[in-house]
Amino acid sequence: MTRTPEQITAEIKSWNTKHVSVLRDLISELNRCRDDLGNAIDPQAFIDMSALPTADIPGDIDTSYPVWAVDRNGYALVGDDATDIETLDEVRGE
Secondary structure, eight states: OOOOHHHHHHHHHTOOSSOHHHHHHHHHHHHTOBOTTSOBOOGGGTOOGGGOOOSOOOTTSOTTTTEEEEOTTSEEEETTTTOEEEEHHHHHTO
16 A cells, blocks of 8 residues: 555654664655656645654754754765665764
8 A cells, every 4th residue: 555645754753762774764755755747846835844753862962964854763864865774973974
């Protein structure tokens, strides 16, 4: 069963910050959604990427990297397309 963008968006907004891979997968699923005519939808019409749920992002993390969200285990959703996951140490360049 195909889920609607609205259903996926609701899950994104209620992400529990436990595993950032879940958030990445939801965003990827939203990116694959098509409208009734088969055209790609604009995910920005459904979610504000700068307002994703996140655990606290440490102050020494440069979010312009970009870092979109962090989970409770110290993993960050990063990259222009929000498709990569790195540890906070990797983001720091350590």
